[in-house]
Amino acid sequence: MIKGITSYIKTRMNKQAVVKAPKLQILPRSQHPISRSEIHEGALKVLYRLNQSGFQAYLVGGCIRDRLLGKTPKDFDIATDATPEEVTELFRNARMIGRRFRIVHVRFGREIIEVTTFRGKTQEATDKRIKQSDEGMLLRDNVWGSIEEDAIRRDFTINALYYNIKDHSVYDYTGGLTDLKNKMLRLIGDPATRYREDPVRMLRAIRFAAKLDFKLEAATEAPIYEQANLLLQVAPARMFDEVLKLFLSGHGLTTFQLLRHYGLFAFLFPASHEAFKTNPVALVVVEQAMANTDLRISEGRPVTPAFLYAALLWPGLEHIFNDLQNNGVPAFPAMQQAGNRLLQRQNQHITIPKRFAFPMREIWDLQLKLPQRQGKKAWVLLQTPRFRAAYDFLLLREMAGEATDGAGAWWTAFQEANEDEQHKLITSLGRSPVKKSGSRKRKLRRHKPAPTN
Ligand code: ATP
Numbered sequence: 001m002i003k004g005i006t007s008y009i010k011t012r013m014n015k016q017a018v019v020k021a022p023k024l025q026i027l028p029r030s031q032h033p034i035s036r037s038e039i040h041e042g043a044l045k046v047l048y049r050l051n052q053s054g055f056q057a058y059l060v061g062g063c064i065r066d067r068l069l070g071k072t073p074k075d076f077d078i079a080t081d082a083t084p085e086e087v088t089e090l091f092r093n094a095r096m097i098g099r100r101f102r103i104v105h106v107r108f109g110r111e112i113i114e115v116t117t118f119r120g121k122t123q124e125a126t127d128k129r130i131k132q133s134d135e136g137m138l139l140r141d142n143v144w145g146s147i148e149e150d151a152i153r154r155d156f157t158i159n160a161l162y163y164n165i166k167d168h169s170v171y172d173y174t175g176g177l178t179d180l181k182n183k184m185l186r187l188i189g190d191p192a193t194r195y196r197e198d199p200v201r202m203l204r205a206i207r208f209a210a211k212l213d214f215k216l217e218a219a220t221e222a223p224i225y226e227q228a229n230l231l232l233q234v235a236p237a238r239m240f241d242e243v244l245k246l247f248l249s250g251h252g253l254t255t256f257q258l259l260r261h262y263g264l265f266a267f268l269f270p271a272s273h274e275a276f277k278t279n280p281v282a283l284v285v286v287e288q289a290m291a292n293t294d295l296r297i298s299e300g301r302p303v304t305p306a307f308l309y310a311a312l313l314w315p316g317l318e319h320i321f322n323d324l325q326n327n328g329v330p331a332f333p334a335m336q337q338a339g340n341r342l343l344q345r346q347n348q349h350i351t352i353p354k355r356f357a358f359p360m361r362e363i364w365d366l367q368l369k370l371p372q373r374q375g376k377k378a379w380v381l382l383q384t385p386r387f388r389a390a391y392d393f394l395l396l397r398e399m400a401g402e403a404t405d406g407a408g409a410w411w412t413a414f415q416e417a418n419e420d421e422q423h424k425l426i427t428s429l430g431r432s433p434v435k436k437s438g439s440r441k442r443k444l445r446r447h448k449p450a451p452t453n
């Protein structure tokens with residue numbers, strides 16, 4: 001799909017070979033594949049109304065990038081010279097959000113179209129509409145500007161392509177079309193400064209590299225190794241959303257590997273990062289969870305944040321849990337205490353909202369309960385709301401090579417069996433190992449990792 005563009009760019013680039021900084025390139029409608037029939041109806045309405053009211057209106061960001069790559073966009077973002085107040089006046093279904101980064105959400109049923117006013121620079125150092133921390137992080141950014149200024153404040157060149165509703169052409173101010181053709185992620189401006197302004201851009205670099213199978217251009221890549229610790233400055237609540245986007249992109253396993261490669265993972269999940277050093281099985285558990293999530297997404301099956309976080313945090317949890325047990329704390333209180341300690345530490349990096357933390361901890365607790373399936377317990381457990389997620393998690397651990405005494409395989413057989421067979425499966429377990437041994441210790445033991453091919 002990008003072929004037509006490629007030959008067009010080649011001709012243009014040859015002519016511009018002497019020009020160092022990329023100049024505005026305009027692809028007319030005849031030279032690109034973006035058709036209005038593929039644009040969200042609500043987004044089209046917003047674009048037309050803005051335009052008819054005398055404002056500039058462009059589609060920008062991921063929707064243009066993805067369409068040019070022949071992919072289906074996730075959402076449609078609009079950029080305009082109308083201020084947030086002017087946008088809200090135009091639409092009944094519009095709401096201004098964010099104080100530090102003011103934007104407008106226009107709602108169409110369940111779909112939200114994000115409308116952003118062009119961002120610009122200010123000459124006055126004391127202008128309250130822009131604020132930076134001592135480290136250079138952008139804390140407020142509400143100075144409006146021109147489209148040219150807006151383009152260079154975006155993150156990557158491939159995310160700074162604008163589709164003009166007026167003439168249906170695509171505007172490229174930063175060389176994004178060439179980078180798109182070369183499958184290259186290039187941060188606009190000086191990368192080290194841009195990461196300092198917003199360290200989340202390092203995570204976005206990894207997300208797009210994994211999702212699009214793009215390479216990080218050398219200057220964009222280099223500072224990440226040295227500046228990964230900047231992630232500590234990002235508000236933990238924002239990190240929760242960003243991390244979900246990272247792992248729910250359908251390329252979670254590649255993302256996980258890239259995050260580790262660039263040293264970013266340690267600043268997201270420090271306890272897991274530590275546990276990997278001494279526990280290779282823990283690494284396999286997380287890799288399995290990511291592969292499993294990717295598969296579910298590709299099959300259109302649901303993925304819950306609780307499950308994802310249960311897996312990402314498991315290595316650290318297991319470590320604390322085993323320590324507590326070795327110090328004589330019985331299994332269930334040890335699991336509770338390990339969960340408390342881990343989350344207290346983790347919340348300084350990523351705040352996990354209660355509605356996800358609660359089911360996540362249930363999945364963990366059930367890892368202790370699922371092996372205890374004697375007598376009537378199996379039927380009771382089967383009815384617990386979180387059974388399915390906990391069973392999936394148990395299987396994952398078993399596949400990774402954790403010692404689960406075959407409980408996962410047993411539960412698979414139990415769910416597939418008729419009532420007679422279920423009774424036999426329970427009888428085959430003998431008496432409760434807890435009662436038999438008289439010990440309350442249920443260590444989460446390690447096995448050697450299963451082959452992963
Ligand atoms: P997708 O929606 O597929 O995840 P996207 O590129 O559209 O990818 P959004 O988060 O929707 O990502 O952001 C829309 C656009 O806003 C981006 O394409 C980029 O131009 C700009 N943008 C988003 N986040 C940043 C950031 N942290 N720094 C600079 N520009 C950003």
Ligand code: MG
Nearest residue numbers: 061062075077
């Ligand atoms: Mg988007």
